[in-house]
Amino acid sequence: MRSIPFGCPILGDEERNAVMEVLRGHVLTHGPRVKEFEEVFAKFTGANYAVATASCTAALHLSYSYVDLGPGDEVIVPAETHVAAAHAVELFGAKPVFVDSEKLTGNVDVEEVETVITDRTKALSIVHYLGMPVDMNRVGAIAKKYGLFVVEDCALALGAYFNGVHCGLQGDVGCFSFYPVKHITTGEGGMVITKHKNVAEKVAKQRAFGIDQNVVSKRKIPGMYDVEMQGSNYRLNEIAAAIGIEQMKRVGDFLRKRRENFELLGERLRSIDEVELLQTSHGEFQSSYYCLPMILKEPLHTKRTEIMELLVQNGIGMSIYYPKPVPHMAYYKSKYDYRDNSFPVAARLSSNSIALPVGPHVQAEDMLYVVDKIKDAIARVKR
Ligand SMILES: *Cc1c(COP(=O)(O)O)cnc(C)c1O
Numbered sequence: 001m002r003s004i005p006f007g008c009p010i011l012g013d014e015e016r017n018a019v020m021e022v023l024r025g026h027v028l029t030h031g032p033r034v035k036e037f038e039e040v041f042a043k044f045t046g047a048n049y050a051v052a053t054a055s056c057t058a059a060l061h062l063s064y065s066y067v068d069l070g071p072g073d074e075v076i077v078p079a080e081t082h083v084a085a086a087h088a089v090e091l092f093g094a095k096p097v098f099v100d101s102e103k104l105t106g107n108v109d110v111e112e113v114e115t116v117i118t119d120r121t122k123a124l125s126i127v128h129y130l131g132m133p134v135d136m137n138r139v140g141a142i143a144k145k146y147g148l149f150v151v152e153d154c155a156l157a158l159g160a161y162f163n164g165v166h167c168g169l170q171g172d173v174g175c176f177s178f179y180p181v182k183h184i185t186t187g188e189g190g191m192v193i194t195k196h197k198n199v200a201e202k203v204a205k206q207r208a209f210g211i212d213q214n215v216v217s218k219r220k221i222p223g224m225y226d227v228e229m230q231g232s233n234y235r236l237n238e239i240a241a242a243i244g245i246e247q248m249k250r251v252g253d254f255l256r257k258r259r260e261n262f263e264l265l266g267e268r269l270r271s272i273d274e275v276e277l278l279q280t281s282h283g284e285f286q287s288s289y290y291c292l293p294m295i296l297k298e299p300l301h302t303k304r305t306e307i308m309e310l311l312v313q314n315g316i317g318m319s320i321y322y323p324k325p326v327p328h329m330a331y332y333k334s335k336y337d338y339r340d341n342s343f344p345v346a347a348r349l350s351s352n353s354i355a356l357p358v359g360p361h362v363q364a365e366d367m368l369y370v371v372d373k374i375k376d377a378i379a380r381v382k383r
Pocket of ligand 1: 055056057058081082084085127153155156176177178179189190
């Protein structure tokens with residue numbers, strides 16, 4: 001039987017040797033590899049500035065610190081997303097205001113965004129759902145009209161472009177994740193990219209306690225430094241950065257393989273009447289193909305668990321993006337008193353979809369196998 005995990009980092013001798021090279025020295029943090037990783041990431045995305053962080057959640061937290069988010073402030077957040085997007089707002093005592101998805105792409109319904117803006121709204125959290133870019137022209141127009149700071153959550157959008165510009169650069173900041181199942185990995189890790197010098201400088205300081213001079217060798221008197229602002233410890237270490245540098249050498253191959261797998265799988269799934277697929281890359285919208293969500297049409301959706309069980313029995317890894325809309329998760333639901341029937345488009349994605357693997361660890365023949373097993377499973381549950 002085949003075994004096709006949903007996500008699987010691709011690590012080779014290059015990554016292992018790079019890690020050993022770090023361990024042969026003594027510089028484990030504040031070193032040259034983080035700097036190099038930032039440089040190659042900035043070059044790949046076309047960013048003016050890139051600042052490596054301990055995770056995407058840390059990157060989001062640092063981004064909101066820039067605008068001094070606080071109690072009484074509101075940030076507009078998509079309902080159908082990773083909980084980190086909302087948690088990053090809650091950390092400041094500010095309030096995430098959720099917006100439903102649009103049916104076509106699963107991305108935030110930009111038209112609805114404007115209807116929930118108040119004079120307390122300080123920022124927009126824009127998440128490119130499963131790597132499919134949001135229309136940043138429309139987001140930009142709203143941000144400009146109301147003077148809002150735009151944080152792009154690009155955790156699944158490495159290699160995604162809108163209008164030929166890499167995601168994360170049309171808003172004020174873009175935040176990336178290098179968790180193991182993302183497009184590249186450093187174990188844990190993240191990155192902030194921005195076109196604004198002042199944002200990059202503040203993020204870099206706050207990532208390291210708000211200290212004015214972090215590089216020990218540059219301090220005139222050993223141990224002497226000042227603290228200019230509030231801050232945290234959200235640094236990436238040299239071991240992680242060494243892995244990231246190697247992963248960035250292969251990111252083009254990773255992305256190509258994802259696109260090929262996605263296109264092959266999507267083309268075959270389109271012939272199955274019982275399922276529907278979201279809109280993917282076209283024109284100025286270029287996806288990074290994190291996974292392929294297959295949406296079970298009604299009434300087949302009631303059999304999702306059985307279908308997933310049959311696929312698991314055949315060695316196929318899957319996931320659900322996301323198990324519930326964030327405002328239906330217990331913490332947010334009870335805190336803000338959301339109803340079960342709110343956010344219907346997001347809720348349908350949560351209850352009807354199955355996320356299928358398309359990562360570079362998957363081969364073309366695996367994709368055909370997945371399609372066969374899906375057809376078998378649907379036939380069986382309909383019997
Ligand atoms: C994975 C993910 C995050 C969190 O990233 P970490 O690096 O684990 O903090 C945030 N947002 C989205 C959309 C994600 O997929």
